[in-house]
Amino acid sequence: MIQDRLANLIKQAYTAAFSDEERDKISADEIQIETPSNPEHGDFACNIAMQLAGELGANPRQIAEELIANLPADSLVRRVEVAGPGFINFHLSPQWLYEVLANCLSQGEVYGCSNVGAGQKVQVEFVSANPVGPIHIGNARGGPFGDTLANLLETAGYEVQREYYLNDAPSNTQLQIFGASVQSRYLQQLGEEVDFPEEGYHGDYVVEVAQELVDEYGEKYRDVPRNTEGALFFFDLVKDRMIEQLRSDCAAMGISFDVWFSETKLHEEGLVQQQIDQLLKSGAAYEKDGAVWLRTGQYGDEEDRVLVRRDGAPTYIASDIAYAADKFYTRGFDRVIYVWGPDHFGYVPRMKAALAAMGIGIERAEFIIYQTVRFLEGGKPLSLSKRRGDIITIRELIEDIGRDAVRFFFLMRSVDAHLDFDLDLARQQSAENPVYYVQYAHTRLCGILREAEEAGYLGDAVAGQGCSSHGKKEADLSLLTHPDELALLRKLADYPAEVLRATQELSPHRLPHFARELAQAVHQFYTNCRVLDCNNPELSRARLKLVKGARIVLANILGLMGITALERM
RNA sequence: GCGCCUGUAGCUCAGUGGAUUAGAGCACCGGACUUCGGAUCCGGGUGUCGGGGGUUCGAAUCCCUCCAGGCGCGCCA
Known part of the structure; x- marks a missing residue:
């Protein structure tokens, strides 16, 4: 990227201008090359002189002058000046933008990719909603977010795995309540007058699932006792359906997980007990009041937390x-990103403490809590509760x-x-x-390319046919001098840095904003x-290059977001 | 009560240490096409960046404090 190139120039100037002693005051890695908001301030700017001023106790403008005096020559740099309090402003030759375009065209769909991840293994765990109902608009936010974050990390050279954690263990009280709800509906379908669990799930889908059970098994399970075991029995009956529902709901959002990880498996394979034993052995856990506690209080949490209840059942932690x-030991991920809903907020400190107690560096785990989504209808906020049944499923929203x-x-x-x-x-x-604004921009570019092909603008057409007498000469990109051409080229140039920043800051929300600006x-x-202009074939060919480049970048950013880049709308 | 998130234009939100004019979309008003798709483009903004204090050459951005809204604080997940 051009930013790296400029930063390198500054670094060289800095080395040349200052003694070793002074040089230690600031690390060269801290050189920031930014885009001035005011175009009169050049194509790029560097604020290093102001940063150095504080360290060296010198006048920032003077430092800037010294740096500029020692700046190596660069063919793309036309003019460098000190401005304002001590900014170093770079005015570049337009040539740099043409190089960007050529680069973009040759890289195609990998334009914007980098290798900062260097093949590190990263897991993104997201959605992970309990298998007690469909994905709905209240718990869907983590889906597109996690998926796009995973796309970004892949783009940056990480080896990424998308994972869904399935809380399907029998100790999960939500499952018990859900199972009891299914059981009640099942019995009601059979004509029995049974009361519905107080905290039960009221959604219509529970009735539908119960109906399926009646269709399949008839009265076979009428006499299953109405207790925890019975509820869990009913959950087991519908478990696969519920998981399949989740899978297809995610697919409807365009999300496909690499791994569906079952909590039950952890228990069945004895891994939970194994960890508890280990923590007891290492002293990170202890017994008190008939329960097993983890010393999370020693690792930054407010207090110690229960690992095993008095009744012997392990807790969710x-x-x-x-x-x-x-994740960290067996599968060896370098980084794990947990994407959780707002209800898990209070859980983060104890999870971090637990990792610390296990000896896992907490910098390897990142917890992203997305905030609540408020849905407004008729100007009023909806109060959505899975249990009351007044849910809007993600499918309904997608259909809308x-x-x-x-x-x-x-x-x-x-x-x-x-x-x-x-x-x-x-x-x-x-x-x-x-989203239509962005997709339409892509569509329009495709339209031009279609038209260009039909009219013979794209290279190999026979001379003398229509507008096609352009031979095979390379397009001259330096003909792109219109302000709107330069502005578009600049957007294409900014794309890789934008992707990198969105990745490093784990901020996928930058993408829709950038996409809109690019579309504009x-x-x-x-x-x-x-x-396409028969009277100006040279310019037409240069502009066609720009059209191709812009289409590539639009398609790439839409791809990152998991949004289709349409050729026609 | 404690903790975290949020507070920026009529509305929804970007910007989270940079440039004496803080941006965008929506909404509203007014314009633009005989050629590549008008789902477009151009013009129109008197904002206490929630209030106050502090740090800094420089603050919407960092620190302190207060106010408001949201969420969380179980041997539930």
């Missing part, structure tokens, strides 16, 4: 410890506004921010959706720069 051991729009909207906001989702607006305005540059170019 015991499972998660075994699960973490599997389409998968692409669903993904785009969920991605649009920072996960730290609460997301307001106006359902009326999403339905009514589907044609005004920003495309639409402006389209409006003001006629591409």
Whole structure:
């Protein structure tokens, strides 16, 4: 990237201008090359002189002058100047943008990729909703987020695995309640007047699942006792259906997991007990009041937490410890990213403490808590509860506004921010959706390329046919001088750094914003720069290159977001 | 009560140490096409960046404090 090239120039100038002693004051890695918001301030700027001023106790403008005096020559750098309090502004030759375009065209779908990950193994665990109902709009946010984050990490050269953690262990009280709900509905279908569990799941899908059981088994399970065992029995009857439902719901969002990891497996293989024994042995856990406790209080948590209840059942954190051991030890991930819903917020400190107690460096685990999504309908917030049954499934939402729009909207906001989702607006305005704006830009470029091919602009056409007498000469990119052409080229140039930043900051929400800006540059170019022009074949060919490059970048960023790049709409 | 997230234009939100004019979309008003798809483009903004204090050459951004909204604080997951 050009930024690296400029930073390297500064680094060389810095080495030349200052003594070793002074040089130690700041590390060369800290050189930041940024894009000035005001174009008059050049194509790139560096603030190193101001940073050095504090360290060296010298005038920042003077430092900047010295750096510039020692700056090696570079064919792409046309002018360098000190500005304002001590910025070093780089004014580049337009040639750099043409090189960017050539680079983009030759790289194609890998334009924007990097190797900062260097093959490190990263796991992204997300969604992981309990298998007690379909994915719905309340727990779906982590889906597009985690999937796009995984895409970004892959782009940056990490080896990525997408994982869904299935809380299917019998000790999960949610499962017991759900199983009891299914059992009640089953008996009701058989004509019995039974009460419904107080905290039960009221969704229609429970009735449907119960109906399936009646269809399949008839009255066979009428006499199953109505207790915990019975509830778990009913859960087992429907478990596979529930998981299949989750799988297909995720698929509907365009998400496919590499691994569906079963909590039950951890128990069955004795891994939970194994970890508990280990922690007891190492002293990180102890027995008190008939329960087993983990010394999370010593590792940053507010207090110690129970690992094994007095009744002998392991708590969820015991499972998660075994699960973490599997991730970090057995499968050897360098990094694990947990994407959790807001209800898990209070769980982060104890999980970190647990990892610390296990001797796993907490820098290897990252916890991302996405904030709640508030859905508005008729101007009022919906109160959605899985248990009351007034849910909107992700499928219904996708049917309403389409998968692409669903993904785009969920991605649009920072996960730290609460997301307001106006359902009326999403339905009514589907044609005004920003995702259409971006997709339309791609479509328009495809239209030009189709047209160019038919009219013989693309290279090999026979001379004398229509507008095609251009031979095979290389396009002269230096003909691209229109402000809208330069602005679009600049967007293409900015793309790799943007992808890198979104990856490093784990901020997929930067992508929809950048995509919209890129689309805007495309639409402006389209409006003001006629591409196919018989009277100006040289310019046409240069512009066709730009069209191809812009299409590539649009397709790449849409691909990262898991949104289709349409050739026609 | 404690902890975390959030507070930026009418609405929804970017920007999280940089440039005496803090940006975008939506909404609203007014314009633009005899040629590549008008799902487009152009123009129109008097904002206490929640309030106050501090750090810094420089603060929407960092620190302290207060206010408001959301969420979390179980031998539930």
